[in-house]
Amino acid sequence: MTVPTPPDGKQPGDRTPDDHNPWSPPPPGPPPARWEPYPMAPIPASQARNGMGITALVLGIVGIVLGLLIILFWMSWLPALLAVIFGFVGLSHARTGRATNKGMALTGVILGGVGLLAAAGGGIFTVTVVKKVTDSARSKVKEVKASASASEKARHLSFGESYTFEDGLKVTVTKPEPFTPDDYVLGHAKGNKAVQVTVKVVNTGTERVKVDTGLPEVSDANGASTELVIDGSGRQKVITGYVLPGKEAVGKYAFSLPPDAADRIEVEFSPDAMRWDDAYWSGPTR
Known part of the structure; x- marks a missing residue:
């Protein structure tokens, strides 16, 4: 079979000198593919710190x-x-x-x-x-203390002075007088000294007032209590009942003092011990 000769007269197996030159540049290849940038996600804005x-x-x-x-x-x-x-x-x-x-x-x-x-x-x-x-x-505490002190001071008197209680009763205790009990006596030992205390109560108010009390209490200056003397002389009188407005009630009480009792005594009395604080009268017995 005969192979036709190409128009340029070259056979398919023929090579030109450039075909086997090792230093010749390689033939140009296909154009490189176009690179597209990868789309990036948007960066979020920083959150406000409110x-x-x-x-x-x-x-x-x-x-x-x-x-x-x-x-x-x-x-x-x-x-x-x-x-x-x-x-x-x-x-x-x-x-x-x-x-x-x-x-x-x-x-x-x-x-x-x-x-x-x-x-x-x-x-x-x-x-x-x-x-x-x-x-x-x-300030109120000071006033109360001052008032209490003044009231306490006002309730300490000398014999013959008067103290008016809140119910209008004006009380006066006179200076004690010597008292000689009769032969039939209770509360008086031989050798003791007996004195008589006179209490006068005047109603200075407009209404009658009841004297609801026991008896006055008598003690010497050293605080020793004395004993009430009761005899058959009838010279003692206890205040009881009501005192009319403007009227006066008089009570007489005898007390026996021990031989060594002090020369001063104190008489404690209130027309109503459940309502009013006692007032105090003191002084010499001679």
Whole structure:
């Protein structure tokens, strides 16, 4: 079979000198594929840090409310102080662009400052009120003590002086007089000294008043009690019943003093021992 000769006269197996040159550049290849950039997802913007401003506003409101309540003002200073601190932090975030609620943070600072002022005002007000109440109470105590002291002093008298009780009965105890019991006597030992005490009661009021008492109590200056003398002489008289307005009732009582009794005695008497404190009369027995 005969192979036709190409028009250029070359046989298929023939090579030109360039075909076997090892230093010749390689024939151009196909064009490289076009590279498309990979689409990137959008980077989210940083989230605003508004928490400090919100917290400052809430704490500022709480501080104001507690500061307006007199009984809770002492609790308002802490949230008010925290509102100021968080508010300034929120303002700092707003200045650097990390927060968007500058107005809220500023409001929290203002409310916190007002809350601190309210807490301070409440403290000053409370201290003033407490001091005023304390001073008033002390003044009343002093007045009561002074009144009690004056009343106690007024109820200690000398023989012959008078004391008027609150029911209008004016009582006078005269100076004791020597008393000689008769032969039939109780409460008087041989060697003792007996004295007679006279009690006069005058009704200075407008209504009758009952004398509801026992007997006067007599003691010497050393506090030793004496014994009531009862004899058959009939010279003793006990005040009982009612005393009419403007009228006088007189009681006479004898008491036996031991030989070593002091020369001064004290007589204790009240027209109604259940209602009125006793009055005291004292003085020498001679």
